[in-house]
Amino acid sequence: MDSKIHSTRNRIASVVQFVITTVIFLFFMFPFYMVVLNSFKSKRDIVKTPLAWGGKRGFTLDNYAEAFQKMNFLHVLGNSFIVTCTSVTLIILFSSMCAYIFVRRNWKINKILYALMLFSMVIPFQVVMIPLISIYGGMFGMLNHRPTLIFMHVGFSMAMAVFMYYGFIRGSIPISLEEAAEIDGASRARTFFTIVLPLLKPTTATLIILYALALWNDYLLPSLILTGKELYTIPIATKLFQGAYGNSMDLLMAALVMAIIPVIILYLALQKYIIAGVVAGAVKS
Secondary structure (H helix, E strand, C coil): CHHHHHHHHHHHHHHHHHHHHHHHHHHHHHHHHHHHHHCCCCHHHHHHCCCCCCCCCCCCCHHHHHHHHHCCHHHHHHHHHHHHHHHHHHHHHHHHHHHHHHHHCCCHHHHHHHHHHHHHCCCCHHHHHHHHHHHHHHHCCCCCCHHHHHHHHHHHHHHHHHHHHHHHHHHHCCHHHHHHHHHCCCCHHHHHHHHHHHHCHHHHHHHHHHHHHHHHCCCHHHHHHCCCHHHCCHHHHHHHHHHHCCCCHHHHHHHHHHHHHHHHHHHHHHHHHHHHHHHHHHHCC
16 A cells, blocks of 8 residues: 555656656747747748748748858857867866866865865956956957957866866776876876876866857957957857847847857767766765
8 A cells, every 4th residue: 555655656756847847948948949930030920920830931041141141150150169169178178187286286285276266266257357357458458369368268267177177086086097007107297198187078078068158158258358340259249230130030030049059069969978077076076
């Protein structure tokens, strides 16, 4: 009798969990569905029948062709690609090396630096935004330069990456592997790049996804640093496109879809590492 009651409760709990998960999924996916659906329709069809499949003209790719040209999409896509890929690569390289030294070198200064890094994570960017821009722009004249934006991206992103690598290295990588490599004559640098770094793949993949998403969609910092149209990234170009063609919902929908396609591709390619990386890096830390 008790087993039947327990089984019934489990079934009810499973059904409730499924219903709640489905509702949450639909709640978050509905806006994306509306953007994609209406990106293939004319402005008149969007206004009259936003939920309908197609319209009087049916589905059309004219919106994408026009938005692609007016937005100068290839150029801003290249800018975003350069900034994001370079920033993420440097974040992964420097933060993994930094965390490795923090874990394997039991120096007092390392503990202090690690604590300072963790403390910096609670400081909002908005607190240092104006002074930082004033210093780089007024004193050094470094605004409107792509390396300046990359440098700031790396600086503001290092703390979280070091935190996740620190936990993974400390909890999942035995020091015996490194000792065996050193006995075979490998240097500290070679040991790190040939043994330790490949073992960090779950955390690395997670950080690539997190920071690629964050930096690709970042609007505030690039809008403060980049003032020349030739350096605009996709978020800035999309915002300006919205201001110029805000009444043309058909073009705006197409521009939004084009802007998020690269991020979706990256996420689908690396999604299997997300849970493993977050659990191994953050929880064990």
